[in-house]
Structure formats: C-alpha cells, structure tokens
Amino acid sequence: MRYIAPVLVGRAVRAVTRARGGGSALPGYIVNKMAPGFIKNVVAQFEYGVVFVLGSNGKSTTTHMLTEVLRGHGLTVFTNPSGANLPQGISSALLSEVSVTAKLKADIGILEVDEAFALELSKTLLPSTILMLNVQVDQLYRFFETEVVADMMLDTAAVATKHVISNRDDAYLSKIGEILTKKAAVVPDVTYFGASAKLVADSAHGLFNAANHREEASTAPLDALAELESWDSTGARIRVGGELADIALPAKGLHYGIDAAAALATAAQLLGTEFDLAKASAAFSSMTPAYGRGELLDFGDEKVEFVMFKNAASLQLNLDALPAAPEQVMVAIDEGTPDVSWLYDIDFVQLDHVDVLTGAKAWQFALRLEHEGIPVGTIEPDLKKAIELMRALPAPATGHKTWVVNYEQMMLARKIIGYGDMEVSF
Amino acid sequence: MSSSSAQSVSILELYPDHLEASGERGNVTALRARLERAGHRVDVVQHTIGRRVPKDADIVVIGNGPISAVRAVHADLIENADALRSLADDGVPFFAVGAGAELLGGGITLADGTVLDGVGIFPFSARRGVPRQVGYIVVESAHGTVVGFEDNASEWNLEAGAVPLGVVTSGGGNGNGREGVISGSSVATQTKGPVLPLNPSLSDAIIRAALERRDVAYAPSTAHAELDRLAAKSREVIVANVKSVFTTI
Ligand SMILES: [Zn+2]
Numbered sequence: 001m002r003y004i005a006p007v008l009v010g011r012a013v014r015a016v017t018r019a020r021g022g023g024s025a026l027p028g029y030i031v032n033k034m035a036p037g038f039i040k041n042v043v044a045q046f047e048y049g050v051v052f053v054l055g056s057n058g059k060s061t062t063t064h065m066l067t068e069v070l071r072g073h074g075l076t077v078f079t080n081p082s083g084a085n086l087p088q089g090i091s092s093a094l095l096s097e098v099s100v101t102a103k104l105k106a107d108i109g110i111l112e113v114d115e116a117f118a119l120e121l122s123k124t125l126l127p128s129t130i131l132m133l134n135v136q137v138d139q140l141y142r143f144f145e146t147e148v149v150a151d152m153m154l155d156t157a158a159v160a161t162k163h164v165i166s167n168r169d170d171a172y173l174s175k176i177g178e179i180l181t182k183k184a185a186v187v188p189d190v191t192y193f194g195a196s197a198k199l200v201a202d203s204a205h206g207l208f209n210a211a212n213h214r215e216e217a218s219t220a221p222l223d224a225l226a227e228l229e230s231w232d233s234t235g236a237r238i239r240v241g242g243e244l245a246d247i248a249l250p251a252k253g254l255h256y257g258i259d260a261a262a263a264l265a266t267a268a269q270l271l272g273t274e275f276d277l278a279k280a281s282a283a284f285s286s287m288t289p290a291y292g293r294g295e296l297l298d299f300g301d302e303k304v305e306f307v308m309f310k311n312a313a314s315l316q317l318n319l320d321a322l323p324a325a326p327e328q329v330m331v332a333i334d335e336g337t338p339d340v341s342w343l344y345d346i347d348f349v350q351l352d353h354v355d356v357l358t359g360a361k362a363w364q365f366a367l368r369l370e371h372e373g374i375p376v377g378t379i380e381p382d383l384k385k386a387i388e389l390m391r392a393l394p395a396p397a398t399g400h401k402t403w404v405v406n407y408e409q410m411m412l413a414r415k416i417i418g419y420g421d422m423e424v425s426f
Numbered sequence: 427m428s429s430s431s432a433q434s435v436s437i438l439e440l441y442p443d444h445l446e447a448s449g450e451r452g453n454v455t456a457l458r459a460r461l462e463r464a465g466h467r468v469d470v471v472q473h474t475i476g477r478r479v480p481k482d483a484d485i486v487v488i489g490n491g492p493i494s495a496v497r498a499v500h501a502d503l504i505e506n507a508d509a510l511r512s513l514a515d516d517g518v519p520f521f522a523v524g525a526g527a528e529l530l531g532g533g534i535t536l537a538d539g540t541v542l543d544g545v546g547i548f549p550f551s552a553r554r555g556v557p558r559q560v561g562y563i564v565v566e567s568a569h570g571t572v573v574g575f576e577d578n579a580s581e582w583n584l585e586a587g588a589v590p591l592g593v594v595t596s597g598g599g600n601g602n603g604r605e606g607v608i609s610g611s612s613v614a615t616q617t618k619g620p621v622l623p624l625n626p627s628l629s630d631a632i633i634r635a636a637l638e639r640r641d642v643a644y645a646p647s648t649a650h651a652e653l654d655r656l657a658a659k660s661r662e663v664i665v666a667n668v669k670s671v672f673t674t675i
Contacts, residue, residue, distance in 0.1 A: 140448060141560050141577055145492040213444060214494035335667060338561070339575050341619030344452025360667065363659035367623055368452075370652050371459045379659075 039124050041102055042094055048075065048108035048270055049162065050125050052118060054153045055133025057314050058259045059085060059112035061251070061293055062133060065263035065284070067110050072283030073271060078106035085112045087121055115149050118156040128162040131266045133259065135172045135210045136313035141339045146210040147172070154179060160188040163269045165262065168194035168224045171212035177222070193265040194224040195258050203254055204320050205347060208313035226265035231257035233323060240264050245277050247284040251294030253321030260284065292410045296400060299417055300391060303400035308410050312342035325352040326402035330390050332383060334359035336408030343368040353377070355393060358386035359409050383412055433642050434467045438483035441499045442472050445526040448577065450489025452620025453521060456629050457485060463649035475502045479509035483518055484636040490524025490618045493536065500542055503529055507545040514547045519635040520612040523621065524578060527614035528552040548614045549588035550607045556581045559598025562668045563617055565605040567592030569628045573664045574617035582607065582616065591615055596668045611635030626657050
C-alpha cells in the first residue's frame, strides 16, 4: 500500500499538466522523488521481463512493431508512447498504467530508451533483453562523437540477463558477440538481424550506418536469425530461421524493413517455441503507421504525407524510399535540429524541387539545395503561413502533398491542421 | 598575362572517409559551386589511405573527425607530410577544419597526455580535454564576419607571431577569445562542418588566392547572387539565434 500516495499525487499533477497542454514529464518526476522504489516494484511484475530498444534511428517504429507482434501472440504489453524515451517520460507512462496499489497488468515491458540514459535506467528497470538497432551519425551536438553513442549501447547490452539482439550489418553493434564473450560474468545469448548483402549493395546510399575507425571489420560472417531479403512499396520479404514471410510494412523504406527484421528476431528470442511467424505476419498487416512515418493525414480535400527526419540517416533513407520525386513538397526545419552540418552529406537526387521551405533553418536548407541547383518556390519561415501557401496550391495529381519535417515542426504542423493531440497511441 | 577564360581547378580533398565527420564535404561543395558558376571546371581529387598525395593541386581541403579517425589516418599523413608541405610552400591555399587542421599543425596533445605529431603547415598546436564548446559561433575576421557551428573540446595555442583567423564575438573558438589560425592564404578553423557555404567571402578569399597563383582572374557574378542571398539570410538567423539555439533542447 505504500505507493498509493505517490500514484495519486502523480495522477493529479498529470491531470493538471495535461489540462494546461504541458508535457508529460513532470508527474513521473514527482513520483520518482516521492517513492524511488516505485518503478522497480512495478517492473518486477513482468513475466517476460523488460526489453530496451536502443538505436540512433528506428526506436519508435521498432518498439511499435515488436509490441504489436507480441500482442498478436496474446501477450499484454506495456510500452512507452513514441518518442517518450527519456527517464521521466518512461516513469510517466508507467504511472498512467498502474493501479493505485502499483499493480500493472502486463506480461512484458517494451521500452524505447534514449542511449544517453540507457545504462542509468537499466539499474532501475533491470532489462532482461536489449535490442540494438544501429549506430548512425546522430546529434553530435549532444554526443560529440559517434563512438560515444556506440559505447552507450554496447555497455547497456552487457547488463542484459537473457537476450541481446543486435545488427549484424552495423560496424559497432556487430562486435557485441566478441565483447560479451570476453566478459567473465553470465553472458546473455546474442542474436543478429540484418539485410541481405545484395540488398545493401543495391541500396543507393547503403545503410547509412556510422563508420567504425577503431576496430577492424569482423572476418567471419555472422548469421542473422532474421534477414531482410527485399522490400517494395507494399511490404518486405524477411527470412526468419528457415522460414520466409511476406509482411506488410507500416511505412516504406529499406530501414523499415530492417526494423521489422529486428522486431521479428527479438520476438522469436523472447517467445521461443511460442513464436509463430504467421501470427507475427498478421500483426504487421493490421499495424497502423507510426507517428510521422508514412502517415497520410487529411488536409482539406487532400492528404498530406509526413516524412519525418531527425538526422542524416533518417532523411537520406526516407528520401531514398520515395517512389518518385514528390509532386508537391514542403520542407520544415527549425532550431529543434540545432546542427544541420550533415545536410551537406545528403544526396537530394530524389527531389526535383521544393514548393515551400519553412522554419528557422529554412534559409540554411535552401542554401544547401541551391548548391545542387534544386529550385525552391517560396521560403516562408513562419509555419502557419507556409501551410497556407501549400493549401493554395492546386490539388496534386497524386492526391497527396509531401511534407518533409523535423520532429518539432511535425508536432506544430499536426496541431495547425487539426491533429494536435500530443498523447500518442497505437 | 592575366586570363579570365575557363580554367580547370583541382581541389585535393584529404581523407574524406575519415575526416568529414561533421559535414565538411560541404566545404568542397561550396568551392566547387562558386568556381563552376564563375565558369571554371573543377576536378576533385580525393586522397585516401595508401595513395600518394599528388604534386599539384590548387586548393587543399581537410575536415573534422573523432580521435579514432585521427589515429587511423596518422601514419599515412606522416608518409605524405613532405608532399603536403611542398604544396604549402608553393603557396597552395589550405582550408582546414577541426581535427584535420590539428593534424596539419604542430601536434595534438590528447587528454591522457600522449602527443600525436602534426605536419607543421599551420603554426599552432592543440590540446584536447578542455571543457567542450558546442553551438553557434561568430567571429570577426579579415574576411568579414565568419559564422558557423562549433563542437570541440580543444584549445589551440598559436606560435609566437602567428595570426588567428579572427576574434570571437560569440562562442568558444581557440579558448582565448580568438578563433583559428591563418598562414599566408591558408585558413585553419575550429568552426566545424560546412563553414564555407555560410561564408562566401571566406570561400572567395581562398579561391582568389588559388587562382592568383596561376594568374587567373576570379570574380563572383550574378550566377553567385542566389548563393550569396541565401547565405546572407542564413547568417542573419544564426546571429539572431546565437544565444538561444540550445534553449530548445
Ligand atoms: Zn511542386
């Protein structure tokens, strides 16, 4: 009964902050202060333990996929909302689910976790399984060097008690097997996922994973339990063990296919003999698009497709996944992306023009495009006005407009066109 | 005899696989765009580990990278030190950023005290492990106001009589109110990433120095107007947001 008070206080604060339209971090913070053992007590109730999903890109998408696959197998899954991957966001999410006696009816917790907090959070959340997606050049203004991020993930993986699932095709993460066998302590099993060599070779810009300058590439090829063989606009073909499955993807692109392989490999390890590829495929078929990844939202009589990016890898791979140069394009980028140096690493061959460029960093984006000779219609730093300019364009033949947006501009744009609910549910 | 007719200009890009970790490829992109819009043909020669640095180049460009990348290229750089110094002695302008610039200086003292020797083209040495500076930076220089993004934990100590690129008005730079170092027409800077696209007058200074060596004239024209307009607008926003950019994180 000792958690009744903090839970009630947390809920009260949550109600107030939501009513004010504020963020969801504060209530979790207050509960942590009042009852440090609260979260430990809650997660100890998960029969299948806690899974951390780590990576520079694809955390939200993969968490979503894994959650749905496990639900498809009849499990009750607790998960954090897309992007709520900082400590307070995670405890807020737990808080909204538990009863006043700190009971949580779930079989497993699947949590996307920010790399910088993963090791610290593992002390409270005691993850039995770690899934590592990729190490890509990401937020250098925060992490300074990419190998710092790699070590955050690799060090966290070492605390897993049961399973580590890692990317066979990532120059840093593929080292986890070697790293763990060198440690004397109890070693979790290590399983890999990946994309077929042909698929990687055929991709215009590869996988966009970070180069590893500190270690030699492994000479012995690693086996992948789940391997992406092909993808197209409707889905992906993935080999899991000896079995082939054609699955629907919630968003199109090579990286989403790889995320699906990661989710399948993890589900197979977690469920063991209970894993059923047919059930997993069915779960993919009914999956809704993740927030800002291939969603089509209503915009008057037309539709808007959001293409969200947060770094070079996500922008390049999302551009590469476009079937053709989009007919009507808005790009929105603001100071939520503090350092845009990487724009000069992007190949913009997939864009033949941009109609409207908006956000505080619109001029820097336009300057980049001018170096490639890609014409820009109007630069309008104010997002509201930019959206009206897009609305004024004649209806596109494809029926939808394409908005390439960073996270902050996506949230604002959704609000402006009437999708303002900050609480994300799948 | 001065010639303004189309010329082929070669840019030597050092270690693109290792030392362009923060978008420094954009510096080559900017030089190429400005040269091509002035009617010149541009050949970019990439020097990677195991090759020989060519005897001729009009401009040499190097970028930034992590210490693991610095270590990876170090032996090759020392192998090619004489060739690089001879280009510098011939007056070929270098544009060097971050860790790459440090390798072209007197050396790098790492946080653990070990020293990586440099090739001595720029008159300074670097000391790593000082408090990190991250964010927009603004520098008043002989080539006008230089703006960009910095991200370093490195203090640059200039040799006696060496001239910095400029005076820091916002940001960290070398750690003593100055930023970068110049040597003849060569520029080394801590302002990382694609600093040249944002700073057309700095780009033009390097291009002019390169072409004057060959007695070729260079002047930006209406073909450069849109590049310059967008750079000016970008710079305005950076200067306006220089203090506030990190409040959103
Ligand atoms: Zn259009």
